[in-house]
Amino acid sequence: MERYYDDEIRLLSEKISTMGEAVQERLAQAVDALKRQDVNLARQTIAADEEIDRMELENEEYALALLARFQPQAGDLRFITNAMKINAELERIADLAVDICQRVEDLAGQPLLKPLVDIPLLAEVAREMIRGAISSFVSRDVETAKTVILKDAQADRLRNEVQRELVYDYMAKDGSTAPRAMPLLLISRHLERICDHATNIAEDVIYMVNAQVVKHHPERL
């Protein structure tokens, strides 16, 4: 049976989805700016973060109003509270995209220390995970959410490889490489954190749909 306020609840899903698309766009721009060492694109991406912040606040307020007005229970309650959590995760991902752009600014005017190999791979994993996480939320798709969670191990491996290479093959051997190595190290860290946020979103989706807690319990997957 359709309820008179179902449209208002569906609208929250649409708002989160729209924000998810905007965040994916910011991340794509950040990775693009990195690959092309495009400082202008990096600066545009940083400036666009304001819109994401605005969306986050608006979504949060909207969700709070739904809680206050309708006192939702069960599936509705899980949906709204997890939508609020996912809203916050998306905003953090956008902040990390900004951090990547700031590292692009740090590297401006300098040749790259080495050709980027693992970082673009890690960036692609991050984009896939975000795409999958948001899709799982929109479609209430637990299987897609599980795929996202399982992919996080790949992100960790790639980040560890970047770290190993930059620390041991470059900075340990030649300290003067540090100003060019550190931003790359931080970028790998930002990308790995983006993957963690995507994992969090996917875990929230599983709870939202099934009331199953997999957060901190990967054995339950």
Add this chain to the structure above:
Amino acid sequence: MAQRPICTEIIRVDRLNLFYAGLQALKDVSVSIKPCAITAIIGPSGCGKSTLLRCFNRMNDLIEGVRITGRIIIGGEDIMARGVDLLSLRRKVGMVFQRPNPFPLSISQNITYGPRVHGMLGRQRSEEVVEQCLRAVLLWDDLKDSLNAPALSLSLEKQQRLCIARLLAVEPEILLMDEPCSALDPIATQRIEELMTKLREKYTIIIVTHNMQQAARISDQTGFMLLGELVEFGETRQMFTSPADRRTEDYITGRFG
């Protein structure tokens, strides 16, 4: 604070069926109710909530044409068995109704009436009983100087508290409440709910309510009924965040009822 009893079950219902002149109102209901807790029974109109509640003190016996099968065990005794002392049962298992129903007597007479009938009252004790019971329902300070005033002169909320005090005077174990707040405004409702959470320390409370938010707020366990069947029963927190049965989910999210 009163010590909680060690037992985990104060009422056990075992395959209870009830028929009103051929129409089945309760279907194979089985449930175990915890002591010193608030159990809420929710469900759409006509689902059998009040019928089930009235089974616990055999008030359904007063309805012509009722037939009941199954058992209800309270304090180790099957109260549905022949020969059960109904007066004693209804002392132990008291009931509060939707519309407050104080006797057309004074405030203090309302409270002492039950103990007198049950032979529980000596002359000196009546003042103590009145004070104790009014304190238990947080009415003593308001009413101590007007105990001879007519009970019907009180506000509806205070009348309902007085009805609860009247129950407490006969030292019950179980309080049955059939939509006790539906005639009250929101502030009065909140006060009665606060009283119920306080009484839970010493008494077992079973409440029938149409107000799901009330059930979610105050109860420890909730049972959802539909068409005479107890569809789901469990910890309130679980029922209102992730019910196991689809019908329960649909009801508490307002998709029917």
